[in-house]
Amino acid sequence: MYDIIIVGAGTAGLTAAIYGRRAGKSVAIYESETYGGQIINTPEIENYPGIKNVSGYKFATDLYEQVISLGTDFIFDKIMKIEGSFEEGFKVTTELGKTNEAKTIILACGAKNRHLGLPMEERLLGRGISYCATCDGAFFKHRTVAVNGGGNTALEDAIYLSNLCEKVYLVHRRDAFRGEQALVDIVKSTSNIELVLNSTVSALKGEKKLEGITVKDTVTSGERDISVDALFVAIGQVPSNEQFTDLVNTDQAGYIIAGEDCKTNIKGIFAAGDGRTKSLRQLTTAAADGAVSAVGCCDLILHSNQA
Ligand code: NAP
Numbered sequence: 001m002y003d004i005i006i007v008g009a010g011t012a013g014l015t016a017a018i019y020g021r022r023a024g025k026s027v028a029i030y031e032s033e034t035y036g037g038q039i040i041n042t043p044e045i046e047n048y049p050g051i052k053n054v055s056g057y058k059f060a061t062d063l064y065e066q067v068i069s070l071g072t073d074f075i076f077d078k079i080m081k082i083e084g085s086f087e088e089g090f091k092v093t094t095e096l097g098k099t100n101e102a103k104t105i106i107l108a109c110g111a112k113n114r115h116l117g118l119p120m121e122e123r124l125l126g127r128g129i130s131y132c133a134t135c136d137g138a139f140f141k142h143r144t145v146a147v148n149g150g151g152n153t154a155l156e157d158a159i160y161l162s163n164l165c166e167k168v169y170l171v172h173r174r175d176a177f178r179g180e181q182a183l184v185d186i187v188k189s190t191s192n193i194e195l196v197l198n199s200t201v202s203a204l205k206g207e208k209k210l211e212g213i214t215v216k217d218t219v220t221s222g223e224r225d226i227s228v229d230a231l232f233v234a235i236g237q238v239p240s241n242e243q244f245t246d247l248v249n250t251d252q253a254g255y256i257i258a259g260e261d262c263k264t265n266i267k268g269i270f271a272a273g274d275g276r277t278k279s280l281r282q283l284t285t286a287a288a289d290g291a292v293s294a295v296g297c298c299d300l301i302l303h304s305n306q307a
Helices: 012-020 037-041 056-069 133-140 152-162 181-188 283-306
Strands: 002-007 026-032 073-076 079-085 091-094 101-105 111-113 145-147 167-171 192-195 199-205 211-217 225-226 232-234 237-239 269-271
Touching: 002 012, 002 091, 002 283, 012 026, 012 037, 012 056, 012 152, 012 283, 037 056, 037 199, 056 073, 101 283, 133 145, 133 152, 145 152, 145 199, 152 167, 152 181, 152 232, 167 199, 181 192, 269 283
Parallel strands: 002 026, 002 101, 026 073, 101 269, 145 167, 145 232, 167 192
Antiparallel strands: 079 091, 091 101, 111 237, 199 211, 211 225
């Protein structure tokens, strides 16, 4: 039986593994895709304390290697079910039908990209529709593209693509951006980024590949078509907690309800990172949750040993 099983190898999960292992606990971390979570697709991180500038890929890879060097068991499989209790121990069952046991659990499943929900969106995925500018931007070198969204991801994507593409339309549903002012300033001073504000993407054009988008003005309701070769959708995330909504309490949007102590309503199960209810979802807060949740597991185990 592991002391701690962590579900998800994003920044929160990997940080929890560091704290768990350094406290001398046996730790397994499960990941169904690749390590790193969302940050692996971020071109540049410039707001992590002590690191002036680093790519998301390097940050995630260094973190992963740190976790492996500390002796964490890294298991590429998806946990589908968690049963049991702190008193009796938890049993996890994976997509591959394997089982494992742990004294405590940290749910650090993060979040995935929100889709527009438009007709043709799924069909045109990989044919002009993308949710990752750093992954797919190079396919559209010297072409015209659009980015949809007004948060940090959309702003960073627009800046990144402006260095590759001839023209970038940035479509946002309001006239003020949610993202950082420093990024807004760069976007506004970049000559090949054109802002399309107070607008939503209302239709996708093209059958075999994306040929254009229709944008709807949220003030006048007027629509117009813009010819683009790609649309990078960056309209936020939805939590990846589907497997655990019957296990722990979640809010209406599916985020696991937990405070700054990362404790869920179930003793021995913690929630860390972007998948829990919180006001600020950043690399720093994900890392903080990883530390807090792992120390929470260690405290519980210590007190149960003393009892
Ligand atoms: P976000 O901050 O939630 O922003 C999502 C954007 O999409 C918002 O501007 C929102 O508009 C818009 N939006 C949401 N649903 C929409 C819909 N159905 N149709 C059209 N527009 C829609 O998401 P994010 O930019 O992916 O960032 C997620 C978190 O990661 C944030 O905390 C962000 O700060 C963080 N992050 C940080 C960095 C960094 O620090 N370097 C980089 C990337 C992300 P409204 O503004 O009108 O709500």
